[in-house]
Amino acid sequence: MTLSIAKAIYALLAVGWYIIRIPHERRARRTPVSRSARGLQEIILLSISFTGLGLLPFIYVATGFPRFANYPFQPALAWLGALVAIAALILFHLTHRALGRNWSVSLDLRESHRLVTEGVYRYVRHPMYSAFWLWAIAQALLLPNFIAGLSGLVGFGTLYFFRVAQEERLMLDAFGAEYGDYMARTGRVMPRFHA
Known part of the structure; x- marks a missing residue:
């Protein structure tokens, strides 16, 4: 593993996310929103998340900036990052598949919205957040x-810490x-194991 390959894996993570998300985003647009908690805070939180998960790492991948913040590349960490990136994409796909037309980038409820508790939602309430946590970990490792x-x-x-409680209130x-x-039988982003 080299730094160039690690950067390419990060770029592939973003491309994979885009490929998975696009058909669901198109389908969701055709399903009207019945209730929304969108607002200025939501726009700010999404912008902060995009900056951290997309903008800053892409500037680094494309230009190497900011070089003063570099530290020695560790191939073993990058290999682990590649595995975490794969897990993030798998979970991202499974989450979208389970949500179907209920998915929204913002805090929205769709018309005929139903509570999804099957698929990956059987184990965690917010597997989309779990997938993004995995992305962020993969990014840190790569x-x-x-x-x-x-x-x-x-x-x-x-985004997570300012949004998840609001999302749960909406639900x-x-x-x-x-x-x-x-909520009582599932964890937020990690499975809850019952004795």
Whole structure:
């Protein structure tokens, strides 16, 4: 493994994400939104996440900037990053497949929205967030730069910590006790193992 290959793997992670997301985004656009929690905070959080997971690492991959933040490349970490990137894409695909027309980039409920509890949702309430956490970890392992490598954890982490509780309130308002029961038996982003 070389730094160039690690950068290429990061780029392929982004391309894979795009390929997986596009058909679902098109389908979702055809399903009207019945309730939304979009607003200025949502726009800011999505922008911060995009900067950390996309903009800063792509500048680094394309130009090497900011060079002052580089640290020595570790092939073993990059190999681990490649495996985590594959896991992120698999989980991303499974999440979209389970959500179907219920998916939205923002905090929206679609017309005829139903509570999805099958597929990967049987194990975690927010597998899309889990997939993005894996992306951010893969980015940190693949890109040996304190800014570009860690910006995904900071950018996505900011979105996650300011958004997940709001999303769960939206789901509780929409699905009531059914969502409350679902929360009790699943973890947010990691499976909850019951004794």
